[in-house]
Amino acid sequence: MLSPEIWNFKAPDSLVKVEKGNIVNNNCFNTIQKLHHNHLVSVVLPDTLRVPQNICETLKNDCEYYKISNVGLDELVNINFINAFVRKGIFISLSINERIDCDDCMCITPNGFLLLSLTKETYESLGLEGTPSHYYNTKQRYVVSINLLSNHFKPGKKNYDRTKDRLLTLKKMTLLINWEPPHLDICPSSVAKYFDDLKFDVQVCLPDFQMRTNYTIKVPNFTMDNIHEFVEWLGMFSLESDLGGGGESYLSTYETPQPYQEYGQVKFLQWRGFFSSQQINKLLEVLISHLKDEEKPWISLYVQGFSDVVVGWDLQEHHYYTNGDNGYVIVLNSEDYMVYQHMCSKKSYK
Known part of the structure; x- marks a missing residue:
């Protein structure tokens, strides 16, 4: 039997901010500039047979x-x-x-x-x-x-x-x-x-780079109305969780949000290192250029800061007393972008 204190323990508070805009304005670069110390970067490319070399090398070349x-x-x-x-x-x-x-x-x-x-x-x-x-x-x-x-x-x-x-x-x-x-x-x-x-x-x-290909994947359509479900799917996909929804246990079952498309290949790219916001900017510029050259339903960019860093967003104090969240997701299509920003709770502790 669980003790009442453990059973009633609340999940850590987090703050989520969602920003939407037109890709022509490139206002999503403003969010990138506010997170100074970046540790993990990942990109998801749906319906992709071959990843251009310049995307892979943007955070590898001259990023020592x-x-x-x-x-x-x-x-x-x-x-x-x-x-x-x-x-x-x-x-x-x-x-x-x-x-x-x-x-x-x-x-x-x-x-x-x-x-x-x-x-x-x-x-x-x-x-x-x-x-x-x-x-x-x-x-x-x-x-x-x-x-x-x-x-x-x-x-x-x-x-x-x-x-x-x-x-x-x-x-x-x-x-x-x-x-x-x-x-x-x-x-x-x-x-x-x-x-x-x-x-x-x-x-x-040297930054650590990994790339994998997942086959025959149900990918939810990117719309501004289902952004929380879409970001959840990105997290599940990035962690290689079971997306099939065919588990026997109800607690372990996950269903891809509808409507969705099934793609033969979905690419996942990940870099680990120590990246400045300017280096992340360069990667985003390459991804936007790739969207213009090839028709894609969307491209996602996820960036995570360090847990034990003094400041998170801008010069605001960061902490790791409970969650230490400081990251964001940018999803782009040919016309629009969405920034899903995750921040530390502002709650103080007694």
């Missing part, structure tokens, strides 16, 4: 990122580093192997903010100004925001010197970094060489 071990955060406010990489091109970074609900975490956003999510003990010993976490009423976590691109943030200024000195007291972290140079003639590996010259352990990481 780097893992740097045992980095003191004071290195990230070094003025030479800021001028060479944060001010030029697109730089993002985040800590790994740290848990957003109980450890100290950091990230750097494309607009040049170094953000720290700290435990109460770390924050009180750090001595830099921050704000209590929105999600913990007991003030067990704090967020510190440092604008690396501020005109006043430079050596010789009191705020800069104090910040650099206090960051020296924090423990070293393992970071992922991704840098897109401002010009094509500059090698993206320059940022890796910078840290290598400082004698850090630098590892190059």
